[in-house]
Amino acid sequence: MESRPFTIHVADEAIEDLHRRLWNSHWPGSIDADSWEDGTSLSFLKRLRDHWLHQFDWRMQEGRLNRLPQYVSTIRGLGIHFVHQPGVGPAPMPLVLTHGWPGSFAEMERIIPLLADPGANGGDPGDAFHVVVPSLPGYGFSQAPAAPGVSAREIAAIWRELMAGLGYDRFAAQGGDIGAGVSCWLARSFPESLVGVHLNYIPGSFRPGRDKSTAPLSAEETAFLDKAAAFAAAEGAYAALQATKPLTLAFALSDSPIGLAAWIAEKFRAWSDCGGELERAIPIDTLLTDVSIYWFSGNISASLRLYKELRSQPLAFEVGERVGVPFGVSVFPRELPMPPRSWVERALNVVRWTCMPAGGHFAALEQPEALTEEIRAFFRPLRSRDNV
Template sequence: MHIEPFQICVSDVEIADLRRRLRDSRWASATPSGPWQQGTDTTWLRELVKYWADSFDWRAAERGLNQQPQFMANVNGQRVHFVHQRGVGPRPYPVVVTHGWPGSFFEFRELADRLRDPAAFGADPNDAFDVVIPSLPGFAFSPAPAAAGTSAFQVADLWASLMRGLGYQRFGAQGGDLGAGVSVVLASRHSQVVDGIHLNFLPTSYEPAIDAADSPLTIPEQNYLREKGEWAALEGGYAHMHATRPQTLAASLNDSPAGLAAWIGEKFRAWSDCDGVIEGRFSKDELLTNLSLYWYTQSIGTAIQMYWENRLQPLRFTPGQRVLPPVSFAHFPKEINHPPREWLERVFNIAQWTDMPRGGHFAAMEEPELLAADIRSFFRRFRH
């Protein structure tokens, strides 16, 4: 496996083009509805776009991103961008951490610091990790696959090869959103090298086999499935579009930075523990660093393509099928779904379950300390 160092370098021409597009935004007419009632609030969006055009310092963000050791690897014919941070401790444990949409590798900067060097944050240096954070194929600097069919299953195979190429014979995995699906498949298809997985989200395509006679649905499971359906009907339009007409949507979002900000920014508000105030959890600079990664790499279309692929290859389990490596689940109260423990136990060996006091879908950004402590606690059992 060939690996080479990587640094981000966006041209001045691209930066100037983005600012021009932002300043030339053509705004949709307001509707007689309350703020955020029908989606992204226009007043908030105008303010964010103005800041993006006139005040946001991409060069400072770029320097910050380039402080992380980044690499590009050729893994089984697929080029993969990844961050690789070596742990500070007597025997760091390797973990591969996978992001989702609408996030990126940028999500994990504070979490990675706490995992890499726990002593710097008042924790035990014996809990240090070697942290590998790949960009999913088609996201940011990982090119899109040349052929169709790259779902969580194929990505998990890539990650197993990447970790082996980095010299790790055994490792753990962590993920939320799309990254949770990749982590589940890593555990199910590569149990010979994956010690365990830590999840802070249950993939919505997860479907255990149900035997109505021997193991009927419990009341909490019935409530969960009802609530999941209700959420999908009211809030899941984005996912249905991603999974059925990704290229139709990509034509708009790849051309309009204001549209991209509306599509992604609304999710950071709706899915986080922010009480309706986005800047209560994420600064404008954080939001725009993530948005700029999508914009400058023109990856929004290739990123949402993974929803199409995952629809064709859902996480369905057959009767009696179980994932062998132990699983830890961190349940954040403002996450978009709330599965009961017994729903996961139909397939997984739940070794640790934590009900978090606060936090939402973007746990690594919202509550990096809580998430890091939970990850340390779970993987401690494998360090011997």
């Protein structure tokens, strides 16, 4: 596999075009400009627009991200962008970290050095990882698929080829959101290649096989399924739209940076442990860096369409099917509805389950040190010469 060095560089003309569009924003009416009840707050978005125009420095963010060693490799006809940070320690374990939506590879920026060089960050060098952070196909600086069929399962196969191409025949995986689904498919499809999997989310489509021969649902499992159904009814419209008519939405978000920011910011606020104040959990420049990556890459349409692929191929297991690869799960209190351990253990070999004291859906951004320590602790007993 050939890997070509990659440097992020957005043309001056693209930045100027963004600023023109921001200056010419058309604002909708609002019953209460400060409220988030109907979606993103109008007053918040106006403040965000002003910060984007007058204070946010894309070139500074671009330069910071370019300190990460980035590459592009062509795998199964797709140009896959990834960070590859070699570990510093006696025997680093290869680890692929997978982001989700509405995030990007930049979500992992703060945990990459903690995982790759623990000795320089207050940890034990024996916990070092060779860290690989790919951008999902059609996200960030990875090429968008030109045909249907690139689901989480197919992405897992691409990741396996990527890791093998880097010389890692056996490796660890970690993910949240869509990255959790990709990581589960890695273990399900390629158990011989996986040392273990750490998750900070259980995919919404996760369904263990059940029939009359399987254990009846516990009260805790029934309560979870009811809670998940209630969440889907109250908060799931975005997913239904992205999974059914993604292109219709993409026309609006590809033409309006304010529309794009509104669509993404609402999820960061709703899904983070911020107490209603987004900046308490996600710095405004971090949010705008994420939105800007979607805007400048032009990949919002492909990122939305992945939901359609996920719906067509859910993470559903056959009756009696159970993945033997070791799994660790960290449950953050402000995460989307999470199942009880018993539900997950019906299909996965869960050997570690930790309820965290703080944090939400974007663990790598919100609680980088805590997430890092959970990853280290889970994989520590799995380290051996036979495993890597």
